[in-house]
Structures are given as structure tokens and as C-alpha cells.
Amino acid sequence: MEKRHVKSLLTLGFTSGLVLAACGNGGGSDTAGSDAASGDKAAKDFSVVMVTDVGGVDDGSFNESAWNGMKEWGKEHNLEQNKNFAYIQSNEDSQFVPNLNQAVNNNFDLIYGIGFKLKPAMEDVAKANTDQHFVIIDEVIELDNVASVLFKDHEAAYLAGVAAAETTETDHVGFIGGQESDVIDRFEAGFLAGVKAVNPDIKVDVEYAGSFGDAAKGRQLAAAMYTNGADIIYHASGDTGNGVFSEARDRMNANPDDKIWVIGVDLDQQAEGEYDGGNLTLTSTLKGVGEAVQDLSNEAMEGTFPGGKTTNFGLAEDAVGLTDGNLSDDAKAKVQEYKQKIIDGEIEVPTHPDEVK
Amino acid sequence: MNLTTLLQLLVSSTLLYAAPLILTALGGTFSERSGVVNVGLEGIMVMGAFSSIVFNLTFASQFGSWTPWLGMLVGGLVGIAFSLIHAVATINLRSDHIISGTVINLMAPALGVFLTRVLYDGRGQTDFIDKNFGISNIPVLSKIPVIGDIFFSHTYMPAFFGIVVAILCWFILFKTRFGLRLRSVGEHPQAADTLGINVYLMKYAGVLISGFLGGMGGAIQAQIISLNFSITTIAGQGFMSMAAMIFGKWNPLGAMGAAIFFGFAQSLSVTGAYIPIIDSIPSVWLQVAPYLITIIVLVGVIGKSEGPKANGVTYIKSK
Numbered sequence: 001m002e003k004r005h006v007k008s009l010l011t012l013g014f015t016s017g018l019v020l021a022a023c024g025n026g027g028g029s030d031t032a033g034s035d036a037a038s039g040d041k042a043a044k045d046f047s048v049v050m051v052t053d054v055g056g057v058d059d060g061s062f063n064e065s066a067w068n069g070m071k072e073w074g075k076e077h078n079l080e081q082n083k084n085f086a087y088i089q090s091n092e093d094s095q096f097v098p099n100l101n102q103a104v105n106n107n108f109d110l111i112y113g114i115g116f117k118l119k120p121a122m123e124d125v126a127k128a129n130t131d132q133h134f135v136i137i138d139e140v141i142e143l144d145n146v147a148s149v150l151f152k153d154h155e156a157a158y159l160a161g162v163a164a165a166e167t168t169e170t171d172h173v174g175f176i177g178g179q180e181s182d183v184i185d186r187f188e189a190g191f192l193a194g195v196k197a198v199n200p201d202i203k204v205d206v207e208y209a210g211s212f213g214d215a216a217k218g219r220q221l222a223a224a225m226y227t228n229g230a231d232i233i234y235h236a237s238g239d240t241g242n243g244v245f246s247e248a249r250d251r252m253n254a255n256p257d258d259k260i261w262v263i264g265v266d267l268d269q270q271a272e273g274e275y276d277g278g279n280l281t282l283t284s285t286l287k288g289v290g291e292a293v294q295d296l297s298n299e300a301m302e303g304t305f306p307g308g309k310t311t312n313f314g315l316a317e318d319a320v321g322l323t324d325g326n327l328s329d330d331a332k333a334k335v336q337e338y339k340q341k342i343i344d345g346e347i348e349v350p351t352h353p354d355e356v357k
Numbered sequence: 358m359n360l361t362t363l364l365q366l367l368v369s370s371t372l373l374y375a376a377p378l379i380l381t382a383l384g385g386t387f388s389e390r391s392g393v394v395n396v397g398l399e400g401i402m403v404m405g406a407f408s409s410i411v412f413n414l415t416f417a418s419q420f421g422s423w424t425p426w427l428g429m430l431v432g433g434l435v436g437i438a439f440s441l442i443h444a445v446a447t448i449n450l451r452s453d454h455i456i457s458g459t460v461i462n463l464m465a466p467a468l469g470v471f472l473t474r475v476l477y478d479g480r481g482q483t484d485f486i487d488k489n490f491g492i493s494n495i496p497v498l499s500k501i502p503v504i505g506d507i508f509f510s511h512t513y514m515p516a517f518f519g520i521v522v523a524i525l526c527w528f529i530l531f532k533t534r535f536g537l538r539l540r541s542v543g544e545h546p547q548a549a550d551t552l553g554i555n556v557y558l559m560k561y562a563g564v565l566i567s568g569f570l571g572g573m574g575g576a577i578q579a580q581i582i583s584l585n586f587s588i589t590t591i592a593g594q595g596f597m598s599m600a601a602m603i604f605g606k607w608n609p610l611g612a613m614g615a616a617i618f619f620g621f622a623q624s625l626s627v628t629g630a631y632i633p634i635i636d637s638i639p640s641v642w643l644q645v646a647p648y649l650i651t652i653i654v655l656v657g658v659i660g661k662s663e664g665p666k667a668n669g670v671t672y673i674k675s676k
Contacts, residue, residue: 056481058479058480058481058482059481059482059587205630207627207630207640208640208644210644213589213592214592215582215583215589215590216373216374216578216582216623217623217627219373219582220370220373220374220623220624220627220628221627223366223369223370223373224366224370224627224628224630224631227362227365227366228631239583239587239589242582242583242584242585243582243583245485245584246489246581246582246583246584249489249584250489250491250492251492253491253492254491254492254493254511271484271485272485274485274487276487
């Protein structure tokens with residue numbers, strides 16, 4: 001009896017692991033392309049591949065945006081999918097190393113790691129294959145054969161902060177982050193700085209869900225913030241943000257006079273904000289992972305691969321930004337004004353919440 | 358925030374989190390009371406979530422505000438169909454319960470995402486539904502002064518539905534002839550068989566009821582929290598429901614209480630940031646609080662939790 005329970009509990013643990021493994025494309029890793037050309041670097045033979053973060057290339061977020069960029073790049077040069085560009089899906093963290101090795105063995109000219117979680121895996125694989133070129137997104141790896149791409153998320157978040165400060169009626173806004181990390185720190189810092197730049201008296205609640213996939217927690221956090229008086233929440237929390245949107249929608253449906261807003265992240269999240277009486281997505285910050293993938297693929301093809309360097313994509317490069325969404329004309333003008341100041345270097349946006357006074 | 362608002366938030370947040378867990382934990386109780394371990398609850402929830410979202414997206418214009426409730430029913434029916442696999446495998450084909458359940462858990466998310474791709478031109482997640490459960494006031498009860506404001510206004514209907522179902526389940530399991538037979542099959546199938554009870558039928562009933570309730574649990578999760586179906590819609594809720602069932606000592610009311618307790622612990626960690634004194638605790642502690650509280654309660658307050666005697670044992674009639 002007792003033994004059986006221990007056994008079932010153990011199995012429970014294993015099963016939850018296995019369930020994760022089964023996510024996405026039905027288990028295992030799918031290679032969309034295997035026999036890529038090598039050696040000759042003429043355009044028709046140049047090939048790139050991306051190893052995804054956990055999740056598929058249609059996650060409505062990061063991976064999708066990178067894959068779209070790669071497809072655009074392929075179209076631009078009339079290249080063939082699965083021969084010149086391909087993706088390898090990771091269904092859990094433990095697949096990063098095997099997937100990267102698979103990419104190396106298939107002789108792709110350039111290998112992308114999409115997301116900061118791939119850093120340790122890519123570091124190991126890059127050290128073992130010094131004549132292979134790699135790109136890591138959202139992290140820095142200091143090796144000669146790896147190019148690092150960072151986004152100035154804080155600049156876009158700053159504009160979101162400006163937009164929120166211009167729109168709030170309760171002088172109280174909120175920020176919900178996914179997991180504490182350098183990346184989300186940038187979002188938080190930028191947002192805080194943006195709000196304070198417009199009006200230092202606005203109160204900002206900051207909470208973390210501790211996960212990018214816990215919509216229930218996101219919804220609870222949002223409920224608490226709205227109840228506490230915040231009327232705009234900016235979320236940088238992946239699928240956890242679904243909960244933020246569902247809470248906001250239900251509140252608007254129940255009480256349309258109390259206007260509340262959500263600010264979306266990474267992609268235009270206008271569709272998530274639809275409710276019976278309109279739309280509550282104030283705006284969304286954009287992150288041009290696709291553009292970065294396109295740029296670097298071109299550079300590598302032209303033989304100017306920025307190995308060992310870190311490229312920063314920000315407002316000036318038009319790689320991050322803010323959608324117009326439901327912003328008022330005044331707010332739009334204000335956002336434009338601050339955007340110009342950032343591009344001109346008049347405003348230095350902090351990258352860590354501690355730097356925001 | 359004044360005290361009433363704070364308590365209202367604490368209660369509604371608790372119920373929000375608990376709603377999907379209550380029904381699924383009740384499902385687990387029925388299955389295990391009939392002697393079939395059902396680790397496949399997670400998978401059943403996934404299928405319930407998936408089918409309810411598809412139903413909701415397709416028929417929202419026909420059924421209006423009734424759509425989520427019908428979606429929940431559809432989720433339950435699909436849950437029955439899916440649990441039938443588990444029932445056939447464990448009861449007739451005598452396979453190991455844990456392995457069969459694991460297969461269900463492996464199959465469901467993959468199948469869900471695959472079908473989503475087929476139905477919604479190749480995308481891995483569905484659109485967002487328009488008609489969800491939403492926030493509502495419970496009629497009549499919300500008019501009670503103070504108590505009505507705290508417990509019954511601005512809250513989530515499916516949680517109250519779950520509580521009513523839990524009471525109903527308790528009645529069925531402990532006060533009806535069917536319940537007695539179901540439980541006897543889980544305790545000592547040979548004896549039950551000798552007395553003329555159809556053991557296989559009872560086991561089928563247990564597993565299929567668990568499929569129905571688990572599917573509805575998944576449908577609630579999808580239609581109240583995530584509002585679409587993707588791979589992260591159901592992430593561990595099935596296993597938490599199993600824990601709630603064990604925590605609740607295989608008793609419907611206990612399982613319900615445990616589910617609400619999990620929700621409360623989670624809610625406290627969220628609303629704690631707005632409660633004086635608690636708000637000075639570092640947020641890390643608030644984040645780990647649900648797990649810490651659960652362990653303390655499990656070890657300290659709840660005594661030995663013992664399941665049905667013949668739980669997980671395949672019954673072979675002629676032996």
C-alpha cells in the first residue's frame with residue numbers, strides 16, 4: 001500500500017516531465033531541414049537555421065517573430081525553405097544542446113539561438129565548434145564565433161510608461177513581469193522611468209508571476225492591482241499575460257464606465273483586448289526579433305558576420321517600438337516627443353529598476 | 358483599500374484559482390474510489406479545455422451568454438470519451454493504471470495542438486473567445502450585507518457550481534446505493550463481486566464520471582482564465598487536483614476543501630502585497646508561501662491519508 005503510493009508519486013513527477021516533452025509538435029524535435037549545402041558561400045548555397053526556445057514557431061511571440069524574419073529573408077533572396085533556412089524546435093530546456101549539435105552536424109552556415117535560455121547550451125557548443133558561426137538573441141556570449149543580439153526593450157518600455165502616464169486617470173498604474181531576469185528588468189526599468197518622466201507622483205505597482213506560462217497567477221495579480229486602484233497594467237509576461245487580459249475584459253464587461261487598460265508586449269496584442277464594448281489594449285511594445293534575424297543573415301551572407309560583437313537594436317534602428325493602439329492624440333504626440341529625445345541621445349533609459357529614482 | 362474590498366479580493370481570487378481544481382479533484386475521487394488510479398486527469402483536462410474552446414469559438418453567436426456553460430458540458434462529454442480509453446485499458450485489458458494514465462497525459466497535449474493546427478490554419482494556439490464566464494454577482498446572496506459583499510459579489514460562478522457539485526458528489530458517494538457499491542468495489546472487489554455487484558460496471562462508472570468532471574474542470578480553466586487554447590492552458594492543474602484529492606482523503610468535500618485551500622494559499626501570496634504588515638515581507642517569501650503553507654498543513658494538521666484498499670489493483674474476475 002505505502003509502496004504503491006511512493007511509486008505513483010514518483011510516476012507523477014516523471015509524467016509531468018514527459019507531458020512537457022510531449023508539448024508542441026508531438027514529442028521529439030522536428031528538423032525542418034537536414035541536408036544543407038556547405039563550403040561554397042554563394043547566395044543559393046547559404047543556409048541558416050534557428051533553434052527555438054521552448055515552444056514552437058507559432059507561439060504568437062518570440063519564436064514566431066524570429067521565424068517570420070527568417071522567412072522574409074528567404075523570400076528576399078528567393079531561397080528555399082528547409083534547404084536554405086529552417087528551424088529546429090525545442091520542447092524543453094534539455095533539448096537545447098542536442099538541437100544545437102544537430103544544427104552543427106547539418107552544416108548550416110549560421111545558427112541562431114532564440115532566447116536567453118539557450119546561452120549555456122550555445123556557449124558549450126560554440127566552444128566545441130570554433131569555425132561555426134552562431135547568433136544568440138537577448139544574451140551576450142563572449143566568443144569570437146558568436147554574435148550577440150540585445151534589444152533595447154527598455155526604450156520601448158519607456159515609451160509605454162509615457163503612454164500610460166499620459167492616459168491614467170487614477171494616477172496609479174501597474175507592471176506585471178514574468179520571471180525575474182535581466183531581460184524583464186529592462187522592461188520594468190524602462191516602464192518605471194517613462195512613467196516617472198511624465199509625472200513623478202504616479203504610483204506604480206510592480207509584481208512578478210514567477211512564470212511566463214501561469215495565466216491563473218497573472219489574472220490574480222491583475223485583479224489585485226485593478227482593485228487597488230491601478231487603471232493601466234503593462235505586462236511583460238508571455239502567456240501569463242492572457243490572465244491579465246481576461247481579468248481586464250471581464251471587468252470592462254461588468255462595468256464599462258470604469259475604464260481600464262492593458263499594454264501588450266512583444267507583438268501587437270490588439271486582438272487580445274477585444275471586449276463587448278470596444279478594445280482595451282492601450283498599445284503594445286514591439287520587439288523586432290525578425291528584423292534582427294534578417295539583418296544578421298544578410299551580414300553573414302555578405303561575409304561581414306559580427307562575430308564576438310554585441311549588436312544593440314533599439315528605437316534608433318527601428319527594431320523596437322510602440323503601436324498606436326488606442327492612444328489619444330495627445331499621448332501619441334507625447335510618445336513621439338520622447339521617442340525623438342531617446343533617439344537623439346538626450347534621454348538615457350535605465351536598464352535596471354535600481355537605477356530609477 | 359478597505360477591509361471589505363481586501364477580503365472580497367482574497368475570496369474571489371481564491372475561488373478563481375480553485376474553480377478548475379474542484380471539479381477535477383472530484384473526478385479523481387470517483388475514479389479512485391472505484392479502484393482505478395487516474396493520473397490521466399491532466400490529459401483529460403487538456404481535452405476538455407480544447408473542446409470547450411473549439412465549441413465556444415464555433416457556436417458563440419448561436420448560444421450567446423450560455424456558450425461557456427454549454428462549452429463546459431461539451432468539455433465534460435469529450436472528457437468521458439477520452440477517459441474511456443483509460444477505462445478499457447485498465448479494466449478490460451488489465452494494463453497498469455499508471456502507465457495508461459501516462460499515455461493519456463502524453464497523448465492529450467500533442468493531440469490538442471495537432472487538432473488546433475488542423476482546425477485553425479496551422480497555428481499552435483486558437484483565437485480568444487468572446488463569451489467567457491466573466492465576473493458576476495450571485496443572485497440574492499450578494500444582497501446580504503457585508504457577507505454578500507465579501508463572498509458573493511464580483512465573483513466567479515463556476516466556483517460556486519463546483520461547490521454545489523462537490524456536495525452532490527458527497528451525497529452520491531456516501532448516501533446512495535450506487536455510491537456504496539462504487540466504494541465497495543474500490544475496497545474489496547472480490548467481496549463485492551460475491552455479493553452480486555457488477556465490478557466492471559462500477560469501475561467503468563467511476564472512470565467515466567472522472568472523465569466528465571475532469572473535462573469540465575479543463576473547460577473551466579480555459580474559459581475563465583486563459584480564454585484560448587494553447588499548450589500552456591493546462592499546466593499542472595491535473596496533478597494539483599490529484600494532490601487535492603489525496604489531501605482531502607478521497608472525500609468529495611475534503612477534495613473541494615483542499616482545492617479551495619490551494620487557491621487560498623495562492624491568493625494570499627498575491628493579495629499579500631496589499632495587506633498591511635504582510636506587505637513588508639520580501640516578495641520572494643510571498644511567492645513561495647503557497648508551497649510552504651501546503652507542506653506545513655500536510656505534515657502538521659492533516660493526519661494519515663489512506664486511500665481505498667484495492668486502489669490501483671486490476672481486478673480479474675475468475676481468479
